[in-house]
Amino acid sequence: MSVDKETVKKIASLSRIAVTEAEADALVPELNNILGWVEQLSEVDCSNVEPMTAVIPNKLRLRDDVVTDGNVRDKVLANAPVADHGFFAVPKVIE
Amino acid sequence: MTESTYRIQGGTGEWEVVIGLEVHAQITTNAKLFSGASTEFGAEPNTQVSLVDAAMPGMLPVLNKECVRQAVRTGLAINAQINKYSRFDRKNYFYADLPQGYQISQLYHPIVGEGKIEISLDEKDPDAHGKTIGVERIHIEQDAGKLMHDQHPTMSYVDLNRCGVALMEIVSMPDMTSPKEAAAYVRKLRSVLRYVGSCDGNMEQGSMRADVNVSVRKPGDELGTRTETKNVNSLRYIQQVIEYEAQRQVDVIESGGDIVQETRLFDPDKNETRSMRSKEDAHDYRYFPDPDLLPLELEDDYIFDCKASLPELPDEKRARYKNVLGLSAYNAAVLTAEHETAIWFEELLETTDEPEKIASSAANWLTSELFGALNKMGLSIEKSPVSPQQAAELLGLIADGTISGKIAKQVFEIMLETGDGATKIVEEKGLKQESDTGAIEKVIADVMAANEDKVAQYRGGKDKLFGFFVGQTMKAMQGKANPQVVNELLKKTLGDAG
Numbered sequence: 001m002s003v004d005k006e007t008v009k010k011i012a013s014l015s016r017i018a019v020t021e022a023e024a025d026a027l028v029p030e031l032n033n034i035l036g037w038v039e040q041l042s043e044v045d046c047s048n049v050e051p052m053t054a055v056i057p058n059k060l061r062l063r064d065d066v067v068t069d070g071n072v073r074d075k076v077l078a079n080a081p082v083a084d085h086g087f088f089a090v091p092k093v094i095e
Numbered sequence: 096m097t098e099s100t101y102r103i104q105g106g107t108g109e110w111e112v113v114i115g116l117e118v119h120a121q122i123t124t125n126a127k128l129f130s131g132a133s134t135e136f137g138a139e140p141n142t143q144v145s146l147v148d149a150a151m152p153g154m155l156p157v158l159n160k161e162c163v164r165q166a167v168r169t170g171l172a173i174n175a176q177i178n179k180y181s182r183f184d185r186k187n188y189f190y191a192d193l194p195q196g197y198q199i200s201q202l203y204h205p206i207v208g209e210g211k212i213e214i215s216l217d218e219k220d221p222d223a224h225g226k227t228i229g230v231e232r233i234h235i236e237q238d239a240g241k242l243m244h245d246q247h248p249t250m251s252y253v254d255l256n257r258c259g260v261a262l263m264e265i266v267s268m269p270d271m272t273s274p275k276e277a278a279a280y281v282r283k284l285r286s287v288l289r290y291v292g293s294c295d296g297n298m299e300q301g302s303m304r305a306d307v308n309v310s311v312r313k314p315g316d317e318l319g320t321r322t323e324t325k326n327v328n329s330l331r332y333i334q335q336v337i338e339y340e341a342q343r344q345v346d347v348i349e350s351g352g353d354i355v356q357e358t359r360l361f362d363p364d365k366n367e368t369r370s371m372r373s374k375e376d377a378h379d380y381r382y383f384p385d386p387d388l389l390p391l392e393l394e395d396d397y398i399f400d401c402k403a404s405l406p407e408l409p410d411e412k413r414a415r416y417k418n419v420l421g422l423s424a425y426n427a428a429v430l431t432a433e434h435e436t437a438i439w440f441e442e443l444l445e446t447t448d449e450p451e452k453i454a455s456s457a458a459n460w461l462t463s464e465l466f467g468a469l470n471k472m473g474l475s476i477e478k479s480p481v482s483p484q485q486a487a488e489l490l491g492l493i494a495d496g497t498i499s500g501k502i503a504k505q506v507f508e509i510m511l512e513t514g515d516g517a518t519k520i521v522e523e524k525g526l527k528q529e530s531d532t533g534a535i536e537k538v539i540a541d542v543m544a545a546n547e548d549k550v551a552q553y554r555g556g557k558d559k560l561f562g563f564f565v566g567q568t569m570k571a572m573q574g575k576a577n578p579q580v581v582n583e584l585l586k587k588t589l590g591d592a593g
Contacts, residue, residue: 014381054389062160065124070142087140089247
């Protein structure tokens, strides 16, 4: 598997990361190196091995349906560049 | 109204419509899917947001067990496969209402697999126009926040209270072929969810909304390319979207164009759908398993307990009302469509040891008198000022001949106003029905004496006058005479000297 410059630019755009032409050029071989390195894993035949989801045997923990959180609006909004009347305020996004 | 085939008439012939629905149903819980913040509707903005919902760095999701239980119960209610192994995936996209930058959903291993829902196109005769609609899957996912665009000239406001609330996405097979079928499917699904208690089905508050997939084809052809109209939140809108989209697609194809697979938005004011260009990239979600969450594994015992906790569901209940209680198909359908109606009706029946005896008259009374009164007052049945026990008392008075059906209407009105019991009202107002033949005969004699000309006309063949005599007799007795006895006696007396 490998990526070309178009793919790099598309993924950058989907991830909302601003990438210049020069950076995109540099990222193509860099990402392809990483992909090639990871691809070595496929040399191992693991068709009969269950996918591992955790390094230690562990079960998904569940929570009771009880309200234990919330009412921390000041904390939630503390890092917002702009907040107004208790809302986050963002540049207008409209369909 | 029923219609077996819905077709669009195009310039090149008839077109068939194929519809699939993705219904998003908010799971009824106290807390959110992965955080302990409240789900209550209508709170002050951003007050029901935890640091998990706001996607602060380092926060970890912990699954709410009630969401799992309700999804499994919903799956069992539509006879679906329950997957003992399911998993959560990240669906990546950027939008201002989604602080995580991804929605936690279940793409590869949903909790519920294939099931089915029986729909009916005719409420009055549900068995005659039934159809089975397949459900492909149900998965659990997070809702997004809410954007408000009209509060500020250049800014949009973001409220994250809804962010992270649990949804079930219920994906149908493309089994529907008309707007009416789609509406019947959503209506039935809503009914099942409300019986199960997994979603309140409130479409106005957005607890239930649908993405509507529509394509057209010539009868017998392969499936056409579909469009998806997002977030349609009423039964009427769903039908309008299908009508509009089907016609639009036929027009595009017949004028030589191609349908583009795309996301569209419904504008109720203009009654049209339009392309959401901003979502052009939207299908590139780069799903991958959420590394913050382990797979969800269920035991047989757990699934069994979920099954045991289900109430009698609308289809079974409707069959029982018809076959055991002897109700008409129509009454059985109307009384079981909403769980609250069925509960009220059954509380009424519980006042007697022989429910079959009163079931039919109670059903008729409920669907006409009670529904009529509640409609007028704008109340739901749970808020009925007359209780099922009070209704049973009233119906008992009709059944044993104490009052006539006509007087019962008066008594019912007084009950609605005062909250008093029927027996008390009948006694206080002296509304007890007169069945004593002697007393009625005496009144009839008076009426006939006062109307000798009409008696002669009647005996001369003017049968229509019979109603006049009934009316006069009832009037003279302030409506309290037993109408059956009056009829019998009048027939006898008027006929005698004829």
